Amino acid sequence: MHRQAKWLLAIVILLFFTPAHAHHGWTGGETIEIEGTITTVRLGNPHGEVQLDVEGEIWTVEVGQPWRNERAGLAEGDLAEGVELRVSGEHAGERLMKAEQLWIGDKHYVLYPDRI
Structure with missing residues (x-):
């Protein structure tokens, strides 16, 4: 029984430290820019x-996640209904985009600096 517990612990540790690939991660699609x-x-x-x-x-x-948006300089209310937004990022599907950079007016926000 003791040996089985060690193997189970080893598997749990291995799974915990193995990098996860989220289903919504970047897939290497083309970078596009849209405005609306x-x-x-x-x-x-x-x-x-x-x-x-x-x-x-x-x-x-x-x-981005709330912390990422805040780190990029976005304040509460910047992303709101009626706001004109220009976005650059990965085209991830039919009318689906993963934003890497945003422009609201003349303000530029970089959500993923390692992607640009």
């Missing part, structure tokens, strides 16, 4: 999302 008006906002974990009206088509834009 925010229609819906949902901020929080595991990441925030805004719906962006881009010339009549609604895009889902994944923004």
Whole structure:
């Protein structure tokens, strides 16, 4: 029994320290830039999302986790309905984008400095 407990502990430790690849991680898609008006906002974990009206088509834009948005300089209310937003990031699917950089007016926010 003691030997089985050691093996179980070893497996748990191995799983704990093995890097996780989240289902929503970058896939190496092309970098694109879009601009539109925010229609819906949902901020929080595991990441925030805004719906962006881009010339009549609604895009889902994944923004950073709350701590990442704050670190980039975004304040509460910056990402709100009606705000004009320009976004650069990875095209991750049909009308889906993972934001790396944002522009609100002339202010530039870098969410993922290691990606640009």
